[in-house]
Amino acid sequence: MANRSREEANDYILKMAKEHDVKFIRLWFTDIQGILKSFAITVEELEGAMTEGMGFDGSSIQGFARIDESDMVALPDPDTFQLLPWRPREHNAVARMFCDVLRPGGEPFEGDPRFVLKRNLKRAADLGYTFYVGPELEFFYFQDSESTVLLDQGGYFDLTPRDAAIEMRKDTVLDLEDMGIGVEYSHHEVAPSQHEIDMRYTDALTMADNVMTYRLVVKEVAFRHGVYATFMPKPVFGINGSGMHVHQSLFNGDRNAFFDKADEYHLSKIARSYIAGLLAHAPEITAVTNQWVNSYKRLVPGYEAPVYLSWARRNRSDLIRVPEYRPGREKATRLEYRSPDPACNPYLAFSVMLAAGLEGIEKGLEPPPPVEENVYEMSVEERQKRGIGTLPASLLEAILLAEKSELVRKALGDHVFEAFIQNKKIEWGNYRAQVTEYELKKYLPIL
Numbered sequence: 001m002a003n004r005s006r007e008e009a010n011d012y013i014l015k016m017a018k019e020h021d022v023k024f025i026r027l028w029f030t031d032i033q034g035i036l037k038s039f040a041i042t043v044e045e046l047e048g049a050m051t052e053g054m055g056f057d058g059s060s061i062q063g064f065a066r067i068d069e070s071d072m073v074a075l076p077d078p079d080t081f082q083l084l085p086w087r088p089r090e091h092n093a094v095a096r097m098f099c100d101v102l103r104p105g106g107e108p109f110e111g112d113p114r115f116v117l118k119r120n121l122k123r124a125a126d127l128g129y130t131f132y133v134g135p136e137l138e139f140f141y142f143q144d145s146e147s148t149v150l151l152d153q154g155g156y157f158d159l160t161p162r163d164a165a166i167e168m169r170k171d172t173v174l175d176l177e178d179m180g181i182g183v184e185y186s187h188h189e190v191a192p193s194q195h196e197i198d199m200r201y202t203d204a205l206t207m208a209d210n211v212m213t214y215r216l217v218v219k220e221v222a223f224r225h226g227v228y229a230t231f232m233p234k235p236v237f238g239i240n241g242s243g244m245h246v247h248q249s250l251f252n253g254d255r256n257a258f259f260d261k262a263d264e265y266h267l268s269k270i271a272r273s274y275i276a277g278l279l280a281h282a283p284e285i286t287a288v289t290n291q292w293v294n295s296y297k298r299l300v301p302g303y304e305a306p307v308y309l310s311w312a313r314r315n316r317s318d319l320i321r322v323p324e325y326r327p328g329r330e331k332a333t334r335l336e337y338r339s340p341d342p343a344c345n346p347y348l349a350f351s352v353m354l355a356a357g358l359e360g361i362e363k364g365l366e367p368p369p370p371v372e373e374n375v376y377e378m379s380v381e382e383r384q385k386r387g388i389g390t391l392p393a394s395l396l397e398a399i400l401l402a403e404k405s406e407l408v409r410k411a412l413g414d415h416v417f418e419a420f421i422q423n424k425k426i427e428w429g430n431y432r433a434q435v436t437e438y439e440l441k442k443y444l445p446i447l
Contacts (some may be wrong), residue, residue, distance in 0.1 A: 009078035010050040013097075017043050020083055023092035027054060027074050028212070029099045030113050031062045032419050034291070034345025036212050038096075039074075050076055053102055058109075062423070072109060074099035080209055085178040086220050098209050110415040113347035117208055120351040120411055124358060129250040129257060131354050134184075134201030134334075135211060137342040138242035139218055140235055141165055141193050145228040148236050150193035168229075169195060172221045179217070181210050190304060191239040201247060201334075204350045211346035233290070233341035234297035241298030243305055244342040246353065247323075249334040250274065259333040265313060265370075266325040266333055275320055275335055276367040277360020278353065279309050282319060282339070284405035285352040286391050287398035287424060288412075289340035293431045296394050298341060301376050306338045309389040310371040317375045319391070339391060348412060348420070355411035395431075399424045 017025070024040045027049070031037055039056060041049055052073075059070030076097035084094045101112035108115045124131050143149040151165055169186045176183055182200030189196050197218070199210055215231055222229035234241035250257040250270065258271035267275075290299060298305045311320035321336045340349055359365075368387060375388060392398040399421060402408045409417045 026096040073102040082179045085175045117347040131204045134247040136245045153192045208346040231342040233295045244340045259330045273360040274357035276365035281356035284401040287402035288352045289349045308375040312370040
């Protein structure tokens with residue numbers, strides 16, 4: 001649809017809506033925290049909405065606007081029209097469209113995460129690149145939203161008998177494919193009741209929209225089966241948390257800019273500089289890729305989540321892994337950034353990762369030597385000697401690093417940057433004041 005004019009795209013959507021007997025269209029957009037927002041319009045309003053946009057009150061959206069600039073306009077993106085598969089089809093189907101948020105005058109609103117990503121993608125495009133991503137989102141199924149009662153005791157790739165989750169995964173994959181989202185794999189993850197469904201890689205804007213859709217579909221299907229799905233990074237102490245490893249590559253037209261036949265890892269100079277940029281800026285972008293207090297319960301040594309700033313080919317304790325090259329698969333050359341979790345705002349997370357990688361390319365940075373040994377087993381002295389740093393250990397540490405980062409401010413833009421930092425400081429303050437079950441168990445009997 002990209003080659004059509006906006007007018008042709010709008011006409012096509014109106015025709016589709018009529019053909020499928022759509023009565024309501026849900027207009028979706030995302031707040032700064034990465035929470036999906038929505039309001040519905042009827043099909044009679046669709047034509048006007050696609051040309052003029054629909055006004056809404058932005059002051060009620062977290063981090064969106066100050067009270068004195070509360071009027072916002074949601075302009076639906078015709079490329080994102082999809083029927084909602086969990087709505088009844090017999091009569092009056094329901095569709096959804098993602099929106100760009102504009103000011104009343106029609107200019108993009110700088111507080112819209114989708115706009116933030118578009119701006120970063122334009123920077124890549126100006127350098128001749130298209131940014132492709134393939135995130136792997138893990139999640140847990142629990143009996144309800146009030147507890148962490150597991151549904152099974154399965155492990156990695158286990159086929160568990162009479163597993164309710166197998167049906168849910170199957171329904172989720174079918175719903176995603178109904179909504180035009182390609183799925184590569186679905187399997188049981190390492191921890192009990194933990195699962196993963198991997199979407200086929202695509203351009204970063206489409207993928208950020210897909211991540212928002214995926215999280216809703218997973219929850220909808222779980223709800224239909226009478227259970228609860230969560231993307232909370234570390235819901236259960238003592239077992240692995242949920243990550244969102246992000247596979248990423250840059251393309252020049254049809255050519256993978258990360259591939260070089262002559263290199264021992266088949267990585268081009270551009271890919272190596274991109275890795276170097278990500279490693280150099282990883283600590284300061286972590287507040288965005290791991291944005292919740294709970295995110296840092298996952299980023300601890302001893303589980304699958306990376307903590308140390310290193311890269312390698314086979315090693316899964318590294319922050320960046322380069323999947324092994326298979327002959328004839330030049331287009332699949334990519335790197336996997338392993339610290340993000342599935343509760344982040346994908347528009348902002350993809351933005352800061354891309355910004356860090358592009359910075360590496362523009363400055364011609366060289367990555368340190370790869371680390372094939374297990375970094376967790378090294379002594380502190382050995383890690384220091386090899387210059388292997390660490391990711392921030394708490395949300396507070398991450399906020400303080402992000403707040404000082406020129407790269408994060410530039411990637412997010414002043415409006416989102418300031419609102420995001422302020423939001424996170426409030427979250428940390430609220431958390432810090434809590435008295436936890438751990439403290440009561442540990443200190444009450446002895447103090």
